[in-house]
Amino acid sequence: MRSDARRNYERILAAAVAEVAATGADASLEKIARDAGVGSATLHRHFANRQALMEAVFHDRVETLCAQAGDLTLTDWLRAVAEFGATTRGLAASLLAAGATADSGCEAMLTDAGGALLRQAQQSGEVRAGVAITDLLTLVNAISLATQDGPEAIRLLDLALKGVAP
Amino acid sequence: MRSDARRNYERILAAAVAEVAATGADASLEKIARDAGVGSATLHRHFANRQALMEAVFHDRVETLCAQAGDLTLTDWLRAVAEFGATTRGLAASLLAAGATADSGCEAMLTDAGGALLRQAQQSGEVRAGVAITDLLTLVNAISLATQDGPEAIRLLDLALKGVAP
């Protein structure tokens, strides 16, 4: 990779992080390119489509999220994922779209980290068998997506994990 | 309302129903107008924005959904809502957007019908206090949204209602 290419890549990524934080995952790619000081063609050469760019934007943060898994219980980690998804506007939608279209690095990281916690919780009898980590992550994604960036996410997640029975 | 206006209104609505069924709630409004044989300006005069059109498209179906509430338990009715949301692509997203921006007729109907069922379930001790119908509907919307039109919706809803404990 040539040095100018790398420099532009990083400028675009930085602009994208800022713009996504400000306006969500449906931010204008043209504006990101403009903010980065490159032509839109350059943006599209580095990131074939919106999805690819979003993957890159979220990758680092997802990585740290997965690194935290060792220090948390399944429930607390799922809460962290929910909170992250709710604050990082559009992560959920982005991951969802990724799951639908192509295998995403982010998703694999999340299922790996969460899968370990889930197995642990199942062995200690806190979670019943037949629950898959993908189910739980889909649920978290769903809730993040539905509550946008509101504070409802955690409450709804707890509700879903606890069930509605007394 | 003039007769031509009414005729165009209905043509647009019919085209919208077909198009939404085919491609989801993010269907092209221009294409709907084209299919209806009217100019795009006419579509926008009758329906100020995408949200208004979607409301109209879903209104009838939501009405029948609410009418069924009397014959079903809370759980079964929520399943019906989930199934409906999953098959009618984009209903969930649409209702969500509605909830965020303006009070929607559809949403009020759903909270009324579901609220009655929930009170009933709480009085008979099947559902604990502190659970609100809006929580449950948000959850259902979330799941419909996340599972797109897949068959996962019901399974995830049951999971959420039951909780993860053994």
Next chain:
DNA sequence: AGACTAACCGGAGTGGCACCCCGTTTGTCA
């Protein structure tokens, strides 16, 4: 250092979108 070349760049273009303006047509009702 100089020259070569493949990689890279971005302005300009394409086709599509939602939504609006305004001159024209049409239904209605006296």
Next chain:
DNA sequence: TGACAAACGGGGTGCCACTCCGGTTAGTCT
């Protein structure tokens, strides 16, 4: 039947994602 308000839609605006291609540049090899 004539007048007029109501409704129509072609065409326009500004935005978007994404692509093409002629010019530029960074790295390499002598």
